[in-house]
Amino acid sequence: xxxxxxxxxxxxLSLLFISLVFTxxxxxxxxxxxKNIINSFxxxxxxxxxxxxPFFNPSETPSERLTNAFSRSIHRxxxxxxxxxxxxxxxxxxxxxxxxxxxxxGTPPFRILAIADTGSDLTWTQCKxxxxxxxxxxxxxxxxxxxxxxxxxxxxxxxxxxxRGTCVTNPKLCPxxxxxxxxxxxxxxxxNDTLTLASTTGRPVSFPKFILGCGKDxxxxxxxxxxxIVGLGKGQESLVSQLGSSIGxxxxxxxxxxxxxxxxxxxxxxxxxxxxxGTVSTPLLPDDFRPENFYFITLEGISVGSTRVKxxxxxxxxxxxxxxxxxxTILPSDFYSDLESAVAKETDLERVExxxxxxxxxxxxxxxGAEFLAPNITVHFSGADVNLSTLNTFVRVSDxxxxxxxxxxxxxxxxxxxxxxxxxxxxxxxxxxxxxSFKPTDCSKM
Ligand SMILES: *[C@@H]1O[C@H](CO)[C@@H](O)[C@H](O)[C@H]1NC(C)=O
Ligand SMILES: *[C@@H]1O[C@H](CO)[C@@H](O)[C@H](O)[C@H]1NC(C)=O
Ligand SMILES: *[C@@H]1O[C@H](CO)[C@@H](O)[C@H](O)[C@H]1NC(C)=O
Ligand SMILES: *[C@@H]1O[C@H](CO)[C@@H](O)[C@H](O)[C@H]1NC(C)=O
Numbered sequence: 001x002x003x004x005x006x007x008x009x010x011x012x013l014s015l016l017f018i019s020l021v022f023t024x025x026x027x028x029x030x031x032x033x034x035k036n037i038i039n040s041f042x043x044x045x046x047x048x049x050x051x052x053x054p055f056f057n058p059s060e061t062p063s064e065r066l067t068n069a070f071s072r073s074i075h076r077x078x079x080x081x082x083x084x085x086x087x088x089x090x091x092x093x094x095x096x097x098x099x100x101x102x103x104x105x106g107t108p109p110f111r112i113l114a115i116a117d118t119g120s121d122l123t124w125t126q127c128k129x130x131x132x133x134x135x136x137x138x139x140x141x142x143x144x145x146x147x148x149x150x151x152x153x154x155x156x157x158x159x160x161x162x163x164r165g166t167c168v169t170n171p172k173l174c175p176x177x178x179x180x181x182x183x184x185x186x187x188x189x190x191x192n193d194t195l196t197l198a199s200t201t202g203r204p205v206s207f208p209k210f211i212l213g214c215g216k217d218x219x220x221x222x223x224x225x226x227x228x229i230v231g232l233g234k235g236q237e238s239l240v241s242q243l244g245s246s247i248g249x250x251x252x253x254x255x256x257x258x259x260x261x262x263x264x265x266x267x268x269x270x271x272x273x274x275x276x277x278g279t280v281s282t283p284l285l286p287d288d289f290r291p292e293n294f295y296f297i298t299l300e301g302i303s304v305g306s307t308r309v310k311x312x313x314x315x316x317x318x319x320x321x322x323x324x325x326x327x328x329t330i331l332p333s334d335f336y337s338d339l340e341s342a343v344a345k346e347t348d349l350e351r352v353e354x355x356x357x358x359x360x361x362x363x364x365x366x367x368x369g370a371e372f373l374a375p376n377i378t379v380h381f382s383g384a385d386v387n388l389s390t391l392n393t394f395v396r397v398s399d400x401x402x403x404x405x406x407x408x409x410x411x412x413x414x415x416x417x418x419x420x421x422x423x424x425x426x427x428x429x430x431x432x433x434x435x436x437s438f439k440p441t442d443c444s445k446m
Pocket of ligand 3: 278
């Protein structure tokens with residue numbers, strides 16, 4: 001494992017801290033001294049099943065990896081329904097994502113590889129000394145060795161607003177407690193320290209006074225090869241909220257297809273603007289639309305060839321979330337079954353069972369035979385028709401079986417537009433204009 005880490009970390013980080021790091025102030029500090037500098041930079045997102053990822057398990061077959069990813073999609077959605085009985089401070093309805101991101105914390109910067117999660121907010125890592133840390137293969141972050149590390153005191157507006165005023169024991173500390181949808185949790189203290197992101201487009205960017213969690217009691221389904229989470233949701237403590245005005249409220253990502261060896265890219269600031277030929281945009285619902293950390297949009301229907309399938313019971317505003325951390329697209333089962341019939345009607349191949357046991361519409365299509373071409377499927381979001389390609393709608397689950405990568409499920413509280421459907425699109429979030437844009441893009445060329 002150590003070798004894999006060395007390899008990963010040696011990539012964009014050589015010479016990193018020799019160059020002058022330019023800084024902006026955190027948008028979360030309520031002191032109004034931020035300078036509204038628009039930063040533009042890109043970082044790599046590494047799919048957990050990519051050979052570049054330390055989570056990559058070479059002994060798994062591609063079909064086993066997919067089976068696990070499907071299982072994570074569905075598992076998460078099930079958990080959406082069952083909030084924790086002893087709801088502490090925040091229950092985050094998230095499976096914590098399929099992508100990893102490298103960040104550095106502190107002065108000098110300490111590198112961490114964490115799960116990038118568009119479904120949760122707090123960025124945290126396991127900290128020394130740790131009372132109940134899960135086993136981690138890389139060294140733990142030691143606050144004592146960072147010159148810029150500061151605990152956030154209890155009686156501060158930052159602590160009050162993030163923890164809803166629950167700190168009592170020690171006035172110098174602000175304890176936090178986050179429980180995730182699958183019952184994994186992190187507990188520790190909120191701190192502020194410098195966050196540094198290694199930009200793929202130039203020098204690294206630093207954000208002083210970044211609010212993060214120093215995890216002291218963390219358990220659940222975390223992988224020992226990562227250390228915590230980068231929160232990219234829409235709550236106030238998320239990375240994108242904290243960078244706020246300094247990135248003009250804009251970020252985008254371009255997810256490479258599963259078969260690509262390249263890393264996916266995530267962009268912040270003005271380069272995250274998505275425009276030009278083929279771009280379509282749909283409204284993002286206001287931040288207070290629902291308390292969850294997700295980005296809600298509105299799905300009106302889906303066309304298959306010339307058949308338009310509508311939601312059976314009318315269209316509600318904010319009836320679906322967009323999430324990079326869920327593999328499949330999950331829809332209400334009645335709507336899914338209408339959609340499945342329409343897709344089946346347009347496909348002339350022999351239907352077979354899904355060898356992974358998850359998906360319901362599968363066809364025999366030998367890898368060596370003619371390339372499988374899915375029917376043309378267009379997703380109709382409010383004001384944005386998104387034309388999907390075969391790689392967005394079907395996955396090869398074994399050498400000779402392809403399956404429709406949408407899933408019908410009523411047990412979750414919302415539908416999810418998953419990451420397979422987003423691959424090879426530049427997906428742009430503009431939180432100031434409240435729009436979500438899609439532009440067909442070859443993400444491996446970004
Ligand atoms: C933690 O991981 C190390 C190395 O992977 C292993 O040797 C050790 O037994 C593990 N400890 C526990 C408590 O799982
Ligand atoms: C972060 O730490 C600095 C000291 O380095 C302090 O002045 C500032 O108030 C802290 N910010 C928050 C939000 O606690
Ligand atoms: C989507 O497909 C439709 C029908 O083929 C076409 O009219 C439309 O221009 C396409 N949209 C984009 C953004 O390519
Ligand atoms: C799908 O759309 C493409 C481009 O819009 C078109 O060339 C092709 O004929 C369509 N395929 C089917 C099966 O309708």
